[in-house]
Amino acid sequence: MNARLKLKELLQSPEITQVPSVFDGISARMAQATGFQAISVTGNGVAASMLGRPDVGLVSLTESSQVARNIAGAVDIPVIFDADTGYGTALNVTRAVQEFENSGVAAIKLEDQVTPKRCGVLDVPIPVVTEKEYLGKIEAALWARKDPDFLIIARTDAANTLGVEAAALRAKRAIDLGADSALIIGVREKEDVECVMSIIDTPLLTLVEEKGPMSTLHVSEIEKLGFSLALYPGPIRFSMAAAARRALEILRDEGQSTSFRPHMLKPEEWYELMDIDSYFDIEKRFVRGSGEAEQPVP
Structure with missing residues (x-):
């Protein structure tokens, strides 16, 4: 089974999958060697390892696609890549999808932040573009992909400034358009999770930060909340x-x-x-x- 079909299988599995976030070939190989079934690439880690700079949109599409190609070539397991905002308008998104699909990764996360973007887990306001503009990017991504098994994951940071319900509705509309799954940043409290699950009936990803109520939960508890993939952005980069x-x-x-x-x-x-x-x-x-x-x- 190729990596893209494997990721689809993991999304539909009744058991949750832990997905550590990597940022280069060596961290990807360590995750695979430790037995993880999939990995996610953290844009924060890529910016730090490549530039020694924070995650504020400084890494270009060309640089990111090369990192994607390096990591996908280093492992056999599915790779989920952080494609940021698509590096511009919906027009830029079409090229980004082509580059990442050709790189060999299994999926990309496409987010709705304004430019300049910033790391979504910072304790600062995270402005997002209008829903109309964001959904246009999702449509462009779906139009541009050639392999139907290449997954488009709608990531929204709208909870930070617009609230959890607005973010969940935005993610649902992206899924209704054809996005394969969604990741809603900033969903940490149990009541927020319940709100999301009441709106979206599709296997979802969640981000398990190194702070907040979800950071102390065992993966089995996160599974009971209803998530299919649990992404862990911090353990590798912070520990290394x-x-x-x-x-x-x-x-x-x-x-x-x-x-x-x-x-x-x-x-x-x-x-x-x-x-x-x-x-x-x-x-x-x-x-x-x-x-x-x-x-x-x-």
Whole structure:
């Protein structure tokens, strides 16, 4: 089964699927090696890893599509990519869909923020475009896709400024147009979840932040709320950053990394994660020289 059909299957499954958010090839491979069935790409993490900058719309479509291609090529499991606002108007959305579909990812999330956008989980106002404009983008995305198994996920940040009910209604209208699922950012309280579920009768994604009431719930409890996929944007990027910072502090203060080595991968574990033996096998099978020029026959 290809990755796109697998993601469709996971969405329809009665059991919830945990989906960690990655941002590059190594974090994607770690998630797959740990046994997760799907991954999501966090725009926040991509902006940080590529630019060392916050998630405020600085990453271009060209840069994002290359990241998508790299990650999709590094793993076999479905990849859900954060396509931000589609990088412009509905016209830009059509190209974005073509780029991401060709990259090999299984799905994109398309959001309704204004430009410049910002990370949707910041504790600041998150303005969104009019529903008319957003639904035009959803229609453009559906029109542009060639593979019907490539999923378009309608993400809305409208709950932040317009309220949960307005956000749920916006997501429902996107689904009615043909979007495969929806992700409503800012739905954290039980009564908010109940409001969403009373409006939308389609398998939904949810974002499990590292703060707020949902952050302390076991995945089985999130399943009982009615969600099909639970996306976790924080564990990988926050943990990797914290561990790297601590290792650097120890290296600076102690003059060596010895005391931190119990927390590091061993070199052999690193190369196993990179699947280096398979490349050695390819080398043995096919490499028959080192690029030297063929000498002409006298």
